[in-house]
């Protein structure tokens with residue numbers, strides 16, 4: 001079928017039926033590249049314009065910023081920018097959770113320390129407060145409708161702010177997205193919060209579409225069911241084979257059970273539009289049938305993108321691969337500066353930016369304009385020094401005084417520890433003029449390239465030799481990586 005500029009002529013019967021389903025509870029299960037985003041965009045627009053006099057919002061959510069942006073772009077292209085005029089919106093699930101928390105605070109169902117009703121929600125404390133490795137984690141709890149500060153003892157050490165810094169920041173009206181989740185999780189079992197949120201959905205949201213629904217955890221699922229019980233239309237879209245966020249509490253099996261037990265009208269999208277070769281279509285079919293697969297071997301040079309489960313595997317595999325994130329492990333400021341150096345190299349060599357550039361800028365208290373006008377010349381000089389073979393320790397010594405002068409928030413003492421290993425890795429990459437970008441399987445989700453090389457660990461190779469098991473998170477991550485290429489997928493030799 002020919003494609004039109006709006007994409008409408010290109011729709012398959014399955015896609016049209018799913019998008020236009022009159023049911024109030026719809027579940028769309030789709031294989032990679034078969035049109036999850038296409039159907040979500042179409043259904044959003046249909047609901048948006050179906051009831052012009054209904055003032056309640058049509059809302060779509062996804063789990064990552066990039067997936068949310070992709071859906072927003074497609075809706076704007078197909079339905080015009082008016083389709084996204086407030087209160088209609090496409091936002092991350094985290095943003096929707098913040099709206100729900102603010103509603104509970106404004107309604108007086110919950111009370112924040114210091115009486116705040118608008119909270120400044122951060123991605124992570126690491127960008128705003130000093131953190132250090134500890135098993136003591138400050139958290140938020142709810143006690144009689146009051147948000148209170150507690151500490152918990154974790155089994156594993158991780159970076160946390162001190163209880164004192166945490167308390168100061170929360171009392172000043174700040175928290176992280178994780179804290180928002182903690183509060184909602186504690187508040188929701190109680191009747192008043194549940195009733196307030198059902199009433200919020202009844203009066204403010206007439207349609208909710210959730211993309212990548214198998215990345216949802218128990219709290220998320222509870223929120224969706226509150227929306228459904230408020231008689232909002234609920235559309236869940238996803239692929240159980242591509243659920244990746246178990247480590248963040250996602251429970252794909254519980255989501256599947258919820259869908260099964262709650263009368264969702266189910267639609268399958270089988271035809272994928274990603275595959276440009278029979279080989280790639282064949283590979284995906286075999287993976288999904290759980291049969292053994294052997295990948296052809298290839299090198300980084302053959303690929304548009306190199307994928308692996310962990311960043312570490314990418315840094316260790318081939319110096320022609322430039323992984324798009326770097327974690328020196330010697331301090332937050334060092335990590336932020338190394339990310340800026342990586343970004344400089346990635347922009348020059350590949351025309352792309354480092355994955356965690358935004359976090360690095362927040363840590364250093366910079367914006368993109370300050371980076372481009374003030375900081376960039378120092379970074380360029382450091383990259384040139386590394387390229388010339390100057391010792392990483394000397395490069396760091398030369399770079400840091402100028403950065404300390406230019407960035408008010410950082411002191412020279414914070415820069416004393418040198419991220420030598422990270423600088424050596426960058427230097428090794430600068431010796432190559434044919435770099436290829438590297439991403440983790442998680443970062444590759446929802447994206448596509450012509451040719452993809454995958455760095456298989458021994459466990460990955462064994463999983464492929466026996467057939468993938470969709471109940472296993474590591475196998476699903478591998479499945480996502482192996483279904484990103486339009487034309488060819490190689491195992492990195």
Ligand SMILES: Nc1ncnc2c1ncn2[C@@H]1O[C@H](COP(=O)(O)OP(=O)(O)OP(=O)(O)O)[C@@H](O)[C@H]1O
Nearest residue numbers: 010011012031032033034035036037038273446447
């Ligand atoms: N009926 C169709 N005919 C032709 N091309 C289509 C059709 N439906 C979708 N496409 C195209 O196929 C590609 C994949 O579609 P889409 O991004 O909606 O799939 P997806 O299921 O969200 O993918 P992913 O597996 O990455 O999550 C897009 O470029 C889209 O424009």
